[in-house]
Amino acid sequence: MSAAGLQAARDKMLAAGVSAPAIEVFSRFYELLESGETGVIREDTIEPLLDPPMLADVDISGAEAREAIGQTVIIKLNGGLGTSMGLDKAKTLLKVRDGYNFLDLIVRQVLAARERYEARLPLLLMNSFRTQADTLAHLARYPELPVEGLPLSFLQNQEPKLRADDLTPVEWAEDPTLEWCPPGHGDLYPALEGSGVLDQLIEAGFRYACVSNGDNLGAAPNATIAGWFAKSGAPYAAELCRRTVNDKKGGHLAIRKADGQLILRDTAQTAPEEMDYFTDEHRHPFFHTNNLWFDLVRLKEALVARGSVLGLPLIRNEKTVDPAKKDSTPVIQVESAMGAAVEVFEGATAICVGRDRFLPVKTTNELLLLRSDVYDLTAEGRLVARTEASPEISLDGRYYKLVDDFTARIPSAPSLCRATSLKVVGDWTFGEGVVVVGDVELADEGSAQEIPGGTRLGD
Numbered sequence: 001m002s003a004a005g006l007q008a009a010r011d012k013m014l015a016a017g018v019s020a021p022a023i024e025v026f027s028r029f030y031e032l033l034e035s036g037e038t039g040v041i042r043e044d045t046i047e048p049l050l051d052p053p054m055l056a057d058v059d060i061s062g063a064e065a066r067e068a069i070g071q072t073v074i075i076k077l078n079g080g081l082g083t084s085m086g087l088d089k090a091k092t093l094l095k096v097r098d099g100y101n102f103l104d105l106i107v108r109q110v111l112a113a114r115e116r117y118e119a120r121l122p123l124l125l126m127n128s129f130r131t132q133a134d135t136l137a138h139l140a141r142y143p144e145l146p147v148e149g150l151p152l153s154f155l156q157n158q159e160p161k162l163r164a165d166d167l168t169p170v171e172w173a174e175d176p177t178l179e180w181c182p183p184g185h186g187d188l189y190p191a192l193e194g195s196g197v198l199d200q201l202i203e204a205g206f207r208y209a210c211v212s213n214g215d216n217l218g219a220a221p222n223a224t225i226a227g228w229f230a231k232s233g234a235p236y237a238a239e240l241c242r243r244t245v246n247d248k249k250g251g252h253l254a255i256r257k258a259d260g261q262l263i264l265r266d267t268a269q270t271a272p273e274e275m276d277y278f279t280d281e282h283r284h285p286f287f288h289t290n291n292l293w294f295d296l297v298r299l300k301e302a303l304v305a306r307g308s309v310l311g312l313p314l315i316r317n318e319k320t321v322d323p324a325k326k327d328s329t330p331v332i333q334v335e336s337a338m339g340a341a342v343e344v345f346e347g348a349t350a351i352c353v354g355r356d357r358f359l360p361v362k363t364t365n366e367l368l369l370l371r372s373d374v375y376d377l378t379a380e381g382r383l384v385a386r387t388e389a390s391p392e393i394s395l396d397g398r399y400y401k402l403v404d405d406f407t408a409r410i411p412s413a414p415s416l417c418r419a420t421s422l423k424v425v426g427d428w429t430f431g432e433g434v435v436v437v438g439d440v441e442l443a444d445e446g447s448a449q450e451i452p453g454g455t456r457l458g459d
Contacts, residue, residue, distance in 0.1 A: 005168040006030045009160050012169050016180075019194025021308035022157035022187065029334040032314045034167060039314040041265045043277045046254035048284050049262070052240055052350045053228075060227035068226035070119040071207040073296075074110055077185050077338075078135055078214040079128035079156050085364065086402030090131035092214040093138060094403065096361070096370055097377050103135065105217055107142050108381025113221035121221060122147040122206070124197065125214070126156050126188060149204055154195040156187050161321055164330040172321045172329070179321070185290075186312045186336025193303050202296050209299075211338065212291040217370070218359035219291045220382050226293075228351065235298035236348040238264075238339055239291035241358050243281040246392065250287040252278075253342065253350055262350065263343040264288055268315050286350075288339055289358045302344060310344045312336040359383060364406040365393040371413040391419040391436075396444075399427045419458070431455065 006027060013023050082091030092102035100108075110123045123145060127135055132155060139145060139152055146152055158180045160169035172178050188211065192198040201209075208226060212219035219239075229237050238253060251266035270278045277283055302310060315335040322328040342348045361367050369375070374390055375383040393416075400406045409427070414434035416422065422436050426444030431453030438458040442449075451457070 005162070005166060006034075009162070009169050012160050013158075016158070018157055018159070019190065021190035021194040021303070022159070022183070024308050025187075025190050025310075025336075026159045026183065026334065028309050028311070029314050029336070030162075030167070033162075033316060033332065033334055037314050037316075039269050039316055040271050041254075041263070041269045041313075042271065043274045045257055046263070046265070047257060049240075049253045049255055049286060049350070052253075052286060052352045055225065055228070055351055055353045058224060058228045058351075060224050060231065064231060065223035065227035066117050066119070068208065068230035069113065069117050069121065069221065069223040071205065071230070072119070072221070072226050073122045073124055073201055073206050073209050074221055075124045075126065075188075075209050075211040076106060076214040077188070077211070078125040078131055078153075079182060079185075080214070081128075081130055082215075082403075084362075084401075086404055089134045090127075090214075092131075093134060094361075094367075096217070096367070097375075097383065100377075100381075101138075102214055102217065102361075103138055105377075105381040105383075106214070107139070107145055108379075109217075109220040111142075111144065112380035113223070117223055120147050122150050122201075123152065124150070125153040126185075126191060127153045128156050128182060129158070147204075150200060151197065154191060154197045156185075156191050157183055157194070159183050159334070161319075161331040161333055164318065164332050167332070170321050170329055170331050175322070181333045182335075184315060184335030185338040186340060188338045189299065189303065189310055189312075189341065190308060192299075193308060198296065198300055198303075202300060207296055209294050209296055210291070211294075212289075213360060215362070216289070216291070216358065216360045217381075217383055218355075218357045219289075220380075222357075225351065225353070229293045232349060234347050234349045235295045235302075235345040236342060237293040238342055238348075238350045239289045239293075239353045239357060240286040240350050241289055241353060241355055243285055243287045247281060247287050248279040250289075251337070251339065252284045252287050254284065256343070261343050261346075262348050263313075264337060264339045266315065266337055268317065269313065286352060289353070290339055291353075291357060292339060292341075294341070294345075298345065310341060312340045312344065356385065363395075364400050364403065365395055367403070367406070368393055368395065368410065368413055369416065372416040373413075374416050386417055391416050392421040394421075394423040396425050396427075400424070414457075 317333040320328040409429045412432040419436040423441040427448040429450045433454045440458045
């Protein structure tokens with residue numbers, strides 16, 4: 001049945017117009033899945049990474065930085081809809097600060113870096129079929145953004161969800177679009193190749209790519225890191241941050257004992273009984289930001305040599321075909337992480353950057369922080385922290401998880417620059433000009449409550 005299942009999946013992808021590189025990558029993952037591969041990385045097979053280079057110690061001249069950023073392309077992952085926050089279009093269209101959304105601020109960052117370094121610095125978005133139209137429609141308001149001869153976007157691939165019982169492509173007549181899923185952001189590499197964009201970039205004289213999530217506004221163009229990467233001669237590099245007790249979910253790099261190669265381990269690749277090791281910020285003191293740098297020419301060489309299949313580790317995700325219906329057909333989605341490419345390239349490296357390079361918005365907790373006075377918004381579209389440490393925010397998911405509910409209850413962010421923590425339990429609405437100082441916890445009063453404008457909470 002597995003041979004028939006693989007052929008059925010390949011035929012389905014071919015009929016849908018999925019690129020040849022993506023089909024070959026999927027086929028390899030299918031074979032791994034069928035052989036029983038789980039993708040789990042055991043703790044006793046790795047050594048912690050303890051001493052990566054520090055950005056603070058980098059010594060790069062202005063000329064080196066300018067030359068490197070002049071050969072760099074900025075790539076943003078933009079395939080997500082933000083459904084966990086109640087959104088139904090590209091997450092980067094969510095307004096973050098002062099009426100600007102993620103895309104507006106990303107564009108401002110890129111245009112400011114172009115002017116500062118007199119660089120072409122293209123912005124390239126990896127969209128999904130669901131984010132492409134809305135994204136390009138919004139970017140049309142920036143006619144100066146496109147770089148001649150290059151697109152603004154390319155599409156990530158799609159692959160069939162597989163029935164958990166026999167690994168055949170699932171059928172779901174209620175909504176055939178649910179028969180498909182994205183292959184994870186490891187699809188970046190076959191998508192670049194299959195779209196022809198990789199060749200276009202190399203032919204246009206670009207050598208380096210800086211890739212990050214579209215919802216991470218900290219990953220602005222950085223000429224110093226570009227200069228460091230170019231000077232290192234490495235084919236690939238990952239940005240890391242020092243972990244704190246609050247950084248338990250993100251993946252981390254480690255050294256594989258078998259060959260001394262850097263590898264990435266994500267939550268899904270960790271055995272449940274070894275999660276204590278994974279979340280220990282002392283044992284694994286740096287987390288992976290998903291900000292990546294790679295040499296475009298070296299990537300092309302690797303893809304050609306490997307028949308378009310880099311050989312990233314499998315991530316097996318068990319779900320239901322309709323995520324909203326837990327009793328719908330159980331399926332398996334095969335995915336990969338783009339950061340796992342660190343183990344593909346001999347000589348791959350990493351660099352520890354400041355926390356200012358990592359400002360993701362995964363929940364309304366982070367959204368509240370970025371909208372507050374903890375950060376200043378600069379003319380270059382960057383959010384700069386005003387405090388040494390950000391307060392810990394915890395909003396009751398029953399009332400604040402979805403953006404519309406969050407905005408209705410907190411239409412104007414309270415002052416948080418003197419706060420240590422804010423925990424909200426229950427249904428609370430904040431008036432304008434509320435100030436939070438120190439540690440504040442609002443308990444569930446059993447009914448909706450309102451904090452009048454100008455109220456000072458805490459010490």
